Amino acid sequence: xxxxxxxxxxxxxxxxxxxxxxxxxxxxxxxxxxxxxxxxxxxxxxxxxxxxxxxxxxxxxxxxxxxxxxxxxxxxxxxxxxxxxxxxxxxxxxxxxxxxxxxxxxxxxxxxxxxxxxxxxxxxxxxxx
Ligand SMILES: [Zn+2]
Numbered sequence: 185x186x187x188x189x190x191x192x193x194x195x196x197x198x199x200x201x202x203x204x205x206x207x208x209x210x211x212x213x214x215x216x217x218x219x220x221x222x223x224x225x226x227x228x229x230x231x232x233x234x235x236x237x238x239x240x241x242x243x244x245x246x247x248x249x250x251x252x253x254x255x256x257x258x259x260x261x262x263x264x265x266x267x268x269x270x271x272x273x274x275x276x277x278x279x280x281x282x283x284x285x286x287x288x289x290x291x292x293x294x295x296x297x298x299x300x301x302x303x304x305x306x307x308x309x310x311x312x313x
Contacts (some may be wrong), residue, residue, distance in 0.1 A: 200274050200302045200311060207269045209308050214265035222258060229254070256286045266290055273301040 193301040200208065225299055229250045236242050263284040273294035282292060294301040303311070 196306055198274065198300060200303060204274050205303075205308070205311055207271055208303055211265040211269040211271055211306060214263055214268065218261040218265070222254070222259065222261065225254065225257065248281060259286050259289050260284060262290050271300065271302070273297060275301065276301040 216260065233247060233250065234241075236246060241300040263286075264282060266281045267284065272282055273296060276294060277295040278280070278294070281290065281297070290302075292300050292302040292304075
């Protein structure tokens with residue numbers, strides 16, 4: 185087993201107290217719900233790109249700008265959900281976010297102690313309240 189496999193969040197059993205479990209479930213539900221909005225933005229962006237191609241204004245720069253905006257929005261919605269639900273590390277109890285960082289996606293590890301702090305979707309579903 186490699187180091188990467190040993191550190192895979194899905195392999196480590198993360199037991200959360202009921203408050204942390206509820207907060208992580210709520211944050212995950214928010215991110216999931218926002219995915220519909222992101223999907224609508226993708227659909228609108230594709231339609232706009234097709235219109236630009238049809239009217240002869242197609243440009244690779246527009247596509248790069250569009251994809252960059254989608255990436256920033258995707259990161260923002262994840263950070264916003266984690267900040268809104270005040271997720272804390274189950275090990276050191278420090279907050280998992282220090283504000284929104286648009287250029288970086290939130291990871292499963294605690295920025296303070298390095299432990300895996302976010303449960304996977306399967307772990308959240310399987311844990312009893
Ligand atoms: Zn921690």
